[in-house]
Amino acid sequence: MLEEEEEEEEEEGRVILHQLLFVAGMIEVLAIPLQKPPPISPCPSVFTYALEEKTGAWKGIIVVTPTKLPLHVRVELFMKGQLSEKKYNGALVLAENEDMVRERLLAKDYSLVKYNLYFSPHYLVPLVQRILVNGKIVCQGPDKFYIPLISGRVVTEIVMDHILQEDDPSIIFGDAFSDNSRCGLIPTAKPLILHSTATSRGQWPWHAAIYKNGLYLCAGALITQSAVLTVAHCVTNSEVAEDHSKFTVHLGKYHLRKEDDGAQEAKVDKIYVHPSFNSTTFYSDLAVLRLASPVTLTEYVTPVCLESGIDVRSFEEPRGYVAGWGMDEQGAQTEDLRMAIMPIVPQEVCLRSYPEFFGYFSNNKTFCAGNRNGTSPCNGDSGGAMVQPRSADNGTQVWFLRGLVSLSVSKVNGTKRICNSEHYTVFTDVTKHLRWISQHIK
Known part of the structure; x- marks a missing residue:
């Protein structure tokens, strides 16, 4: 039995991907075990798993129909095992330009909006439990306690949110300041030195x-x-x-x-x-x-x-x-x-x-x-x-x-x-x- 487990671990560790990590102001290349193929999506019309060609890592693609602003998308995931970190290192981000999506919704254009769901490379690809758009369930997966794959093991729940707010036209020059007459001004005139990296005192007072x-x-x-x-x-x-x-x-x-x-x-x-x-x-x-x-x-x-x-x-x-x-x-x-x-x-x-x-x-x-x-x-x-x-x-x-x-x-x-x-x-x-x-x- 021990030999079989060792063979499985060896097989799982054969394939590696190189992920760039920023450490103390530097970028280093580390070899990280590639995760196994992802599970089947419970709602392929809303959520699919996809392989990143550049990194060889799995990610999720979410496509939803918006109804209004603010647009709040919540993804609830779960995986077997415990986190070794304080927070799951994933991200839910818009796959489109945020300003363009906001403009569409303000114009009452409710065409599909696409998101990328990035998983932490340090853990197995999680399973989808639910996806909600402004509180409404648009994807329902199986309950985590009834999946044979993880039954009897420690289960970690993961929640990721993305909220697209209405643009606030009041946030303009000076509105955030108690003394807006002083921001952005260089009190003592300083010439810009265009062909050198030298500066002078007071040139960049902020x-x-x-x-x-x-x-x-x-x-x-x-x-x-x-x-x-x-x-x-x-x-x-x-x-x-x-x-x-x-x-x-x-x-x-x-x-x-x-x-x-x-x-x-x-x-x-x-x-x-x-x-x-x-x-x-x-x-x-x-x-x-x-x-x-x-x-x-x-x-x-x-x-x-x-x-x-x-x-x-x-x-x-x-x-x-x-x-x-x-x-x-x-x-x-x-x-x-x-x-x-x-x-x-x-x-x-x-x-x-x-x-x-x-x-x-x-x-x-x-x-x-x-x-x-x-x-x-x-x-x-x-x-x-x-x-x-x-x-x-x-x-x-x-x-x-x-x-x-x-x-x-x-x-x-x-x-x-x-x-x-x-x-x-x-x-x-x-x-x-x-x-x-x-x-x-x-």
């Missing part, structure tokens, strides 16, 4: 340095006097927010290791992690740090503006400015704040450039940017803001937040793995998360 246990960790962007926006993977462990007392935020800094006159340090009072954040796919890689006390606005400390969603294709020259203290070309942490000017590229261009990577990590909540010429954000730049200028009616230049540095392809540099600037960088699209952000900064 740039935040996030420290964990006294050590620099990631960047962020000041969006109100009491809130800093950063990426979730910097402040979470297994998708759960870490203890807020471990973190401090430094604003008005130009030198990473030296003291700067006018710099301010703030304790973190609360960490809000986006509920859709997935630490495997980096979906909705976003978090809000609420500061224990408001910072003082000065020429070196000023919040950046938020705005309603913008399609990057609407800009004649879609590019953004990214500042940071990431590693330089030699893999050393920079001391002075530096800047990169990065063109935003269409999603299809990004995908074709490296489908094995960007096919996994880019989605409808991200965008790609970069020059692929040695100039890009690097390790230590995660959470850094991409900003873009607008001209106000009075001619004043106002800066708006477009996205946050999320992750990039890595390469080996001596004994370390650092970012590969010959590839594009993936940014969390802030304009696709404005409703959630506004709920946590008021």
Whole structure:
């Protein structure tokens, strides 16, 4: 009997897939056992299992008929065995552009909506128990306790939700701020240095340095006097927010290791992690740090503006400015704040450039940017803001937040793995998360 079990385990482990995981600012390739063929769907017209050609992993495809906004799709799954993590590492995401689906529903076009259901690669493919659309059951599977496959074993229930809200037109420039006259302004005029990575003090007054246990960790962007926006993977462990007392935020800094006159340090009072954040796919890689006390606005400390969603294709020259203290070309942490000017590229261009990577990590909540010429954000730049200028009616230049540095392809540099600037960088699209952000900064 023991020999038979060993043979089954050996057979199950023969096939492997390589999954990209982002670890401490680096991408590493790990060999993970491929799961057995999935079970039969209880409702093929609504849910089917499909094999991802790029990764060799199983996923679910859900097609539903919407009836209204908000559109709430819930998937209830179960599998044998227990989780070895605090949270099941899967994701339910729209397979279509979120804004286009919302526009269809607002126009009372209730044509089919498609979702992708990504399973954790660490467990067997789960079975579907129920799928609900706005509380109505559209797919009913068998009860978990009557399936011979898992009878008598430990059963884990998994629930995934996706809610498509109505767009909120009130979330525009200034509405989220108590002092909106100050956001996005650079009090002391600073010339932009277009052909260098050098910056000057006060040029990016919203740039935040996030420290964990006294050590620099990631960047962020000041969006109100009491809130800093950063990426979730910097402040979470297994998708759960870490203890807020471990973190401090430094604003008005130009030198990473030296003291700067006018710099301010703030304790973190609360960490809000986006509920859709997935630490495997980096979906909705976003978090809000609420500061224990408001910072003082000065020429070196000023919040950046938020705005309603913008399609990057609407800009004649879609590019953004990214500042940071990431590693330089030699893999050393920079001391002075530096800047990169990065063109935003269409999603299809990004995908074709490296489908094995960007096919996994880019989605409808991200965008790609970069020059692929040695100039890009690097390790230590995660959470850094991409900003873009607008001209106000009075001619004043106002800066708006477009996205946050999320992750990039890595390469080996001596004994370390650092970012590969010959590839594009993936940014969390802030304009696709404005409703959630506004709920946590008021």
